[in-house]
Amino acid sequence: MIRTSKLAFASAIAVAAGLGSAQAQGDITVAMQLEPPHLDPTSAAAGAIDSVVYANIFEGLTRFMGDGSIVPGLAESWEISDDGLVYTFKLQEGVTFHDGTTMDAEDVKFSLDRARAEDSVNAQKALFEGISDVSVVDPLTVKVTLAEPNGLFLFNMAWGDAVIVAPESIEDIKTNPVGTGAFKFVNWVQGDRIDIEKNPEYWGTPARLDKATFKFISDPTAAFAAVMAEDVDVFTGFPAPENLPQFEADPRFQVLVGSTEGETILSTNNKQPPFDNIKVREALAHAIDRQAIIDGAMFGYGTPIGTHFAPHHPAYVDLTGQSAHDPDKARALLAEAGFPDGFETTLHLPPPSYARRGGEIIAAQLAEVGITAEITNVEWAQWLETVFKGKNFGLTIVSHTEPMDIGIYARPDYYFQYDNPAFQELMATLNSTTDPEQRTKLLQQAQTIIADDYVNGYLFQLAALSVAKAGVQGLWANAPTQATDLTAVSWAE
Amino acid sequence: MNRNLLLGGLLSSLFVLAALLSFVWTPFDHAAMDIPAKLKPPQAPHWFGTDHFGRDMFSMIMVGARTSLAVAFIAVGIGMAIGVPLGLTAAARKGSWLDEVIMRANDLVFAFPSLVIAILITAVFGAGAINAIIAIGIFNIPVFARITRSAALSLWERDFILAARVAGKSSTRISLEHILPNVTNLLIVQGTIQFSLGILAEAGLSYVGLGAQPPTPSWGRMLADAQTMVSFAPHLALIPGLAIILTVLGLNLMGDGLRDHLDPRLRVSRT
Numbered sequence: 001m002i003r004t005s006k007l008a009f010a011s012a013i014a015v016a017a018g019l020g021s022a023q024a025q026g027d028i029t030v031a032m033q034l035e036p037p038h039l040d041p042t043s044a045a046a047g048a049i050d051s052v053v054y055a056n057i058f059e060g061l062t063r064f065m066g067d068g069s070i071v072p073g074l075a076e077s078w079e080i081s082d083d084g085l086v087y088t089f090k091l092q093e094g095v096t097f098h099d100g101t102t103m104d105a106e107d108v109k110f111s112l113d114r115a116r117a118e119d120s121v122n123a124q125k126a127l128f129e130g131i132s133d134v135s136v137v138d139p140l141t142v143k144v145t146l147a148e149p150n151g152l153f154l155f156n157m158a159w160g161d162a163v164i165v166a167p168e169s170i171e172d173i174k175t176n177p178v179g180t181g182a183f184k185f186v187n188w189v190q191g192d193r194i195d196i197e198k199n200p201e202y203w204g205t206p207a208r209l210d211k212a213t214f215k216f217i218s219d220p221t222a223a224f225a226a227v228m229a230e231d232v233d234v235f236t237g238f239p240a241p242e243n244l245p246q247f248e249a250d251p252r253f254q255v256l257v258g259s260t261e262g263e264t265i266l267s268t269n270n271k272q273p274p275f276d277n278i279k280v281r282e283a284l285a286h287a288i289d290r291q292a293i294i295d296g297a298m299f300g301y302g303t304p305i306g307t308h309f310a311p312h313h314p315a316y317v318d319l320t321g322q323s324a325h326d327p328d329k330a331r332a333l334l335a336e337a338g339f340p341d342g343f344e345t346t347l348h349l350p351p352p353s354y355a356r357r358g359g360e361i362i363a364a365q366l367a368e369v370g371i372t373a374e375i376t377n378v379e380w381a382q383w384l385e386t387v388f389k390g391k392n393f394g395l396t397i398v399s400h401t402e403p404m405d406i407g408i409y410a411r412p413d414y415y416f417q418y419d420n421p422a423f424q425e426l427m428a429t430l431n432s433t434t435d436p437e438q439r440t441k442l443l444q445q446a447q448t449i450i451a452d453d454y455v456n457g458y459l460f461q462l463a464a465l466s467v468a469k470a471g472v473q474g475l476w477a478n479a480p481t482q483a484t485d486l487t488a489v490s491w492a493e
Numbered sequence: 494m495n496r497n498l499l500l501g502g503l504l505s506s507l508f509v510l511a512a513l514l515s516f517v518w519t520p521f522d523h524a525a526m527d528i529p530a531k532l533k534p535p536q537a538p539h540w541f542g543t544d545h546f547g548r549d550m551f552s553m554i555m556v557g558a559r560t561s562l563a564v565a566f567i568a569v570g571i572g573m574a575i576g577v578p579l580g581l582t583a584a585a586r587k588g589s590w591l592d593e594v595i596m597r598a599n600d601l602v603f604a605f606p607s608l609v610i611a612i613l614i615t616a617v618f619g620a621g622a623i624n625a626i627i628a629i630g631i632f633n634i635p636v637f638a639r640i641t642r643s644a645a646l647s648l649w650e651r652d653f654i655l656a657a658r659v660a661g662k663s664s665t666r667i668s669l670e671h672i673l674p675n676v677t678n679l680l681i682v683q684g685t686i687q688f689s690l691g692i693l694a695e696a697g698l699s700y701v702g703l704g705a706q707p708p709t710p711s712w713g714r715m716l717a718d719a720q721t722m723v724s725f726a727p728h729l730a731l732i733p734g735l736a737i738i739l740t741v742l743g744l745n746l747m748g749d750g751l752r753d754h755l756d757p758r759l760r761v762s763r764t
Contacts, residue, residue, distance in 0.1 A: 224724075242721055243721055243724070296547075361528075363708060367524070377706065
């Protein structure tokens with residue numbers, strides 16, 4: 001009853017405002033492949049959570065924009081002390097959570113302390129590691145003290161893992177997320193959809209849509225059918241790149257091709273023989289033909305990379321030439337390493353088509369130089385268990401979608417087990433450097449080190465592929481972080 | 494020779510021939526990728542076109558026939574090797590606790606939908622051709638056990654068996670020397686039909702990713718890979734689909750024809 005009357009009210013307003021045409025739609029249905037396991041972005045690594053809640057329901061002190069820039073979020077402004085250790089955030093005034101409680105400095109302190117606590121389950125605890133103290137100055141001012149300068153601190157605070165939550169609603173956050181965003185959570189029908197609606201009390205620029213529904217369609221064929229039949233208005237992260245030319249040719253749809261932070265790599269278990277031998281890893285790198293993988297697996301969508309870094313980032317160094325496709329060289333290197341007849345290994349492939357199809361192509365390319373890669377197709381849960389946690393694999397293909405994640409190479413216990421003290425030291429230096437020019441230099445150094453060590457096979461930067469109805473505007477083309485920011489989305493008049 | 498047998502035999506031997514020939518010759522290397530030449534429609538020199546990796550579909554169909562043949566053949570073999578002795582034993586000990594145990598255990602396996610068992614087995618032991626063979630083999634067991642038992646039971650009532658018993662032969666020897674030869678025709682017919690079901694099951698398991706793993710070509714996986722491309726490259730789905738249909742049709746027709754041909758009772762009833 002309540003919903004009906006609200007709807008009637010909304011349409012009454014629409015008519016009153018003279019927007020009564022069929023074009024003026026206030027609803028949107030956004031489809032994506034993966035359903036989130038729950039809705040708390042501060043306690044799980046699943047990107048699907050941020051795809052629903054980031055910017056829509058939850059906000060942080062700073063936030064990502066579609067072009068990857070960092071802009072103020074709940075923090076209206078900030079001051080950084082000269083030694084780079086103390087950040088004083090001035091919060092937006094009059095911000096309330098969806099349950100009506102006010103958002104103030106106490107909530108910020110609560111959120112940050114919760115994320116960096118000893119028993120915190122935050123998936124990106126490293127983001128908060130450098131914080132030594134969070135103190136409340138007054139209700140609208142928070143002082144964050146760092147142990148050492150961190151040039152990435154404002155960037156870190158923009159992550160979905162660093163959003164501000166309230167102690168009042170933290171209990172049920174996984175099923176009933178209460179944030180400060182332009183949309184409120186309404187309903188979650190597990191296995192099917194999540195509904196959100198416009199937050200009328202929003203502190204900033206109000207959303208232009210009245211309601212939005214997230215639908216979860218994991219099967220690529222069903223995804224194609226759902227878009228073609230116009231059952232959904234937008235499909236973000238469209239799983240079947242081979243179908244995009246058809247949408248492009250159809251005036252009913254628009255195709256958005258952008259960049260993501262997803263470095264797609266042939267992850268190599270650096271601790272497992274024979275991959276502990278750098279010559280073998282170098283041979284792998286030369287055995288791979290990136291363009292064939294991009295054309296064959298992604299139907300041309302993707303940018304070749306030669307290191308673990310996003311090509312659209314200003315500090316990117318193009319090192320693809322260093323690991324150019326050269327089967328003869330690969331064979332020679334294998335012989336040098338003591339494997340003139342090649343060897344056998346395993347190749348674990350998670351579900352996305354970049355992995356499944358890319359894996360078949362890579363297996364064929366490796367076979368050409370004598371390496372037999374036995375393919376095992378795995379589901380995500382199994383991948384996390386065996387590969388990511390168990391480290392029981394030879395090779396695997398995966399896209400690392402976190403932004404600026406070259407730091408994972410400084411973690412010797414990370415699943416590909418790269419252990420290079422020189423690199424770890426470099427990362428420590430980088431983390432405490434705030435000077436942008438110096439940072440760029442260090443980042444470039446880091447890219448070169450991992451390329452020289454042939455840690456993993458660097459394949460391509462995943463493209464952000466979305467299909468939308470022609471009238472939808474304001475969507476992010478790029479994916480600087482996992483998000484489906486609907487706050488600026490609207491229908492063309 | 495009847496028409497069913499002729500047509501069925503023709504289609505089936507075409508399938509077996511393609512599978513055997515693939516060991517020594519295929520028009521192209523079935524695993525060789527040529528990505529710039531992907532998704533070519535059927536035309537010379539690729540008579541069935543190329544797939545999304547630029548592999549020759551004709552070669553893949555031939556090698557895929559080998560996969561299907563091997564899986565179905567071994568699976569039916571498992572079913573027969575275990576099911577027939579079980580059926581013979583149950584018939585020889587009709588009404589005893591052994592008969593009950595064997596047949597109720599068979600009922601238990603039968604009660605589960607066959608593909609569900611197969612999915613269960615591959616889910617527990619991992620996907621792969623070997624596990625697919627075992628899975629399909631297991632649900633073949635009760636089929637052969639039942640058919641053997643029911644045929645053997647009526648034989649046990651016959652006079653020549655009575656004569657053998659009077660002559661002092663043990664029931665094991667009677668089963669092997671008198672019963673088994675007399676149920677062979679029936680088993681060949683059933684085997685042909687189970688064979689076609691095995692091919693279908695293998696295709697189904699591969700379609701959901703639980704059969705032979707890449708790069709081993711499999712008709713079911715070719716179909717699954719083609720799913721999103723049907724709208725612009727229909728040959729990708731049509732060709733493996735037709736291969737499955739024709740092979741299964743051929744084997745069923747052959748099984749039908751063989752039954753008409755081999756089963757003396759049917760011959761009598763039709764005249």
